[in-house]
Amino acid sequence: MRRVSEIVLTAAIVLLASPLFAQISVPEIAFDSAPNLLKMPDNIVMGEAVGVATNSKGHIFVYTRDGLLSYTVGSSRQFGRGAAARLYEFDEKGNFQREIGKGTYAQAFAHVVRVDPQDNIWMVDEGSNMIVKFSPEGKVLMTLGRKPEDFSGIPGPVAENQSSGGVSGGAIEQQLLLSTRPGGAPPTPGQTGGGEGFNLGPFAMFNRETDVAWDAEGNIFVSDGYNNKRVVKFDKNGKFLKDFGSRGKGPGQFEDVHSIQVDHQGNVYVGDRANKRLSVFDNDGNFKTGYINVGSPWAICITPGQHQYLYSSNSTGTTDMDNGGEIYKMELDGRILGKFGKGGKQMKEFMAVHELDCRNDNEVYAGEISNWRVQKLMLHPTAAEGGK
């Protein structure tokens, strides 16, 4: 019975999507990119701009992978270092304000940053498996998830005769995997470490979680992640409510939950990069529909105005500038209004856009992995493209 309903759902998705897909040509939306946006102090260098968000004052927050990261494995050598994650605040003109949460325990390998309606700053770190909520002043208000306690040891050089599937091959994996649960395996109660008394509950641990969003009540939705394939819903106090989704290609399933947003009605939009679709759920996690005509949705954002728009980036790969790169502007029902941008290193071009922020209808901030920058994009849409 369940199987039949899945088939029906799949058919529905295909039917829904095909007329959209058949749109003859997607209009190109005219746009500009603000030159020289972020002014960095001399002693601070932007790295991969994986996370970007703005608050109600227009301040810009960037969560970047820079400096001295934990482990890099070359063909046979390893480099042990500190964290590749720093969180910066700039004012609305791009002037550097400060570093937030310098050297916190949760900073290992940056993923995204989001700012909630109360201007709290949420830092999502896929290396530590943690999310930290900071007050607008930068004080820690709440943590979600927990960093694995330690590494399995200080890595040494890999002996050639040990490395093919033997001791050090496994050791590399051990050292690399900051998290320990196998990909896609459901979390097992009682196996999350730390003892029951200290746990937030069996479902509160992440495995390379990717993003966070909130509904109007303040409930928290976490896309989790690279290694789990689910969305977790918490109440505003961080108490686990439920999770939904599992690994797969079927309706409501995920291969790569990479980006998440919630609209005014509480519907949840999930960018599933590897399945190349946007999946839409109601507030309780019931699958509603999927959009499969906007490429690989690496990064999505929804505008907060009365008429909400959805932006979704079909990002290039991290080491590619010839395939994809365009950002789509959509209605929440999946109708595409237009697109803009392409792959490349110049201004108005993108390489591996990793987070989008759209506090205003036609103003989009895009953080890029491979070009190590944030671009502020001012769109000039026609009326048909959602302009005024």
Place this chain on the structure above:
Amino acid sequence: MKRCFQCWLIVLICFMSAQLFAQTVPEIAFDSAPNLLKLPADIYLGEAAGVAQNSKGHIFVFTRSGETQLFEFDQEGNFVREISPRNYAFAFAHTVRIDPQDNIWAVDEGSNMIVKFNPAGKILMTMGRRPESAEGDVPGGFNFHPMLPGDTPKPAQPYSFSRETDVAWDAAGDIFVSDGYGNARVVKYDKDGRFIKSIGGSVKGKEPGQFNTPHTIATDKQGNVYVGDRGNSRIQVFDNDLTLRAVWTGVGAPWAICITPGPKQYLYSSDAVGPIYKMDLEGHVLGKFGTAGKQMKEFGWIHEMNCSSENELLVGELLNWRVQKLELHPQAK
């Protein structure tokens, strides 16, 4: 009969010159400037993997110290500053080069990245990508998986490096990258970093146009590309479209090469511990100098050379943790 005599004469001359060539490459006299780089008390050079000089004579050193760091010194060797501390692409320094516009290019074989800085030290462009530090199973190839001995190398990708080693440019600004220890190829990009073509691949080889650790690269004014193919102990010369023109041997394993500016260009090529060979762009060896050791005027694993003029070289050494500034006296006996 007369004609035959001429034949004999030519053969004889050839034989003699080959003998001369093999035995009497002239030794070039040279000096090394004492106390070149003045470091602040709390900053140390490590392995001086990369050294380069800009149009003002400022010296840039890309060093493997406690961390990989990029330092700038003035023409007198006074410390000016550290460029781009905590840069995400600084994992294991390889070389640094300065382009004709004085932009600084740092080549890091640990991060598989090249970063282009403007003269003020601001990042203008990045190439390649550092492997991620968190791993897991994601379909679609978003993740990096370390290659272990015995694995079959994957085909080289246009925009990824595998321990790339060096960079050079032609007059149009096209970028040539020697890539590297992992891959075995040379890649040409346009000035904006867009892939044009490559020669070689992910597998090492001995044939002409194949590489075994292309370790150093330089271009001449005509846009020809000279690649130090270290593992094959030869220099391969390509035209601007990466068509092979010549293969030179007899100068040891070319760890580092540089080509002088000026109307008549010369190429210097160094084996690890010397000698350093002086050549013209037809491949003739004009002279040599230098031996292994730790004293001044001796060398321990020369890793990069900069030749700002025919008789002035900067030499960065791995084992001796220093940069030497050499002044050549080719006329002296």
